[in-house]
Each structure stands twice: as C-alpha cells, then as structure tokens.
Amino acid sequence: MRIFGGAIFILSAIIAAIIFLLPEPEGFPILEYHQVTDEVLDPDFEVYNVPPAEFAAQLDYLQAEGYTTITLQDFMRVVHGKGALPDKPIILTFDDGYADNYKEMLPILEAHGMTAVVYVITNEVGKKNYLKLDELKDMQRRGIEIGSHTADHLPLTSLDATTRLNQIRDSKIFLEWSGLQTIYSLSYPNGAFNGDIEKILHEENYLTAVTGEAGLNTLETNPYELYRVHIRKPRFGLTEFKFRLWKAKFFAKVRNIF
Numbered sequence: 001m002r003i004f005g006g007a008i009f010i011l012s013a014i015i016a017a018i019i020f021l022l023p024e025p026e027g028f029p030i031l032e033y034h035q036v037t038d039e040v041l042d043p044d045f046e047v048y049n050v051p052p053a054e055f056a057a058q059l060d061y062l063q064a065e066g067y068t069t070i071t072l073q074d075f076m077r078v079v080h081g082k083g084a085l086p087d088k089p090i091i092l093t094f095d096d097g098y099a100d101n102y103k104e105m106l107p108i109l110e111a112h113g114m115t116a117v118v119y120v121i122t123n124e125v126g127k128k129n130y131l132k133l134d135e136l137k138d139m140q141r142r143g144i145e146i147g148s149h150t151a152d153h154l155p156l157t158s159l160d161a162t163t164r165l166n167q168i169r170d171s172k173i174f175l176e177w178s179g180l181q182t183i184y185s186l187s188y189p190n191g192a193f194n195g196d197i198e199k200i201l202h203e204e205n206y207l208t209a210v211t212g213e214a215g216l217n218t219l220e221t222n223p224y225e226l227y228r229v230h231i232r233k234p235r236f237g238l239t240e241f242k243f244r245l246w247k248a249k250f251f252a253k254v255r256n257i258f
C-alpha cells in the first residue's frame, strides 16, 4: 500500500511538472459568478454568494494586473473582424439574474469602470430576489450586456425538441419585446449543451453561449462552447480567486495537449 501510494505521488508530481513546463496558453478567461451579497437566501446555495467586499477586492486585483473587462458582444465584434481585443481581456458573467446584481454588484463594478454580462432566467424576472425589467433596462443602458439563461433554467439536453426550442426562443423574445436591446448571448443551464442545441442557437440568432467548463478563450474557440471558470464564495480570500484564474489557464494547457 505504501509503495502504491508513493508511486501515485511521484507520478502526480511528474505530471504536474510537465504541465507547469508547458508553454503559456493563449486566450482570455470568462468568470462565472452568481450572487454578490452577504445575505444567505438559501444555505444550499451559499457557495454561490460572493460577499461584496471580496468582489471589490477581486476587481482591485484584476485592475492591478492590467485586465480590461469586455462584453461578449465586444468579443463577437472582434471575431467578425471589427476592431481588436484589449491587451488582457476578461469577461465577468453573472448567472440567474439575482436582484443583488443591480443593488450590490453594479455599483462596485462601475466604481472600477468595468463592465459585465448578466444572464437572466426570464420566467423569474420581477419575482422576489430576482432582477426587475426596469433594472435590466437600466443595466443595459449603463453598458451591461443582458443575455438569456433560458425561460425556466431546465437543462436543455434533457428536454424534448419543442420544449428545448421554446426555452431558447421564448426567453429571447420576452426580453426583446419587453423593450431590451437585441439578446445575442446565452448561458447553458447547468452547463448542459450538445451539437443540436448549438444549431438551434445559431438558427435563433444567438451569437454566443457560455459553458461551465474551465479553460481560456481565443478568437478560434467555438463561440457556442466558450469556457468559463466558476467563482464561488471564497474560503481563502484572494488566494482562492488567483487559484481560480490559474485553474482556467491549467485547463487551457491540458486542452492544448489533446
């Protein structure tokens, strides 16, 4: 047993060393947040709540490291040949459309001169703890990109064809007919996607979709399979945040091997 454990340790150390020595991967990270709040609405989801003070410290860090936040629309413009990406781009995304994204997150974001993308579950809009339509419109006016997280947050891969199409189509139509500007981006509920779903997104005039898989993105990345790294409630402050950024890079390196 001891020999077996030792062999595993040595093997892991060798693999870690090889990965460490691989060239720096190209591409930029997309971060996946949910709530920015000190309030715990549901203890089961507490891991998704980043306290405002931690969030502000994370933005301070990104600023000090020279990152420039962009939206997915900014990214897609460059993919289609218009303009160029900044030196160190990064995209901050917020899933589900919680009310604190307006009250807590937006002021901190604006104090840093940064932008973000907020993905809303459209059948939750206006309900308790979720963003209201006028808040979404105000955010969009202030340069935040609003995207769809589908109508009901059902994992798209487990739905029949009609329901799947409705979830994708209705959420976009609801937002646009409610007076928001065109919706171009979607976040897959539970990160569940496949090739058929990507085809529907293309047909329904979505330009991008983000997954829950860690990695870095380049102009060549499939725009319907963009990588994101999840930012949870940190137990170890900024060190953990830096670790998450490193994790995106680590997965990009591993993907480059295969």
Ligand SMILES: [Zn+2]
Pocket: 095, 096, 149, 153, 189, 190
């Ligand atoms: Zn979600």
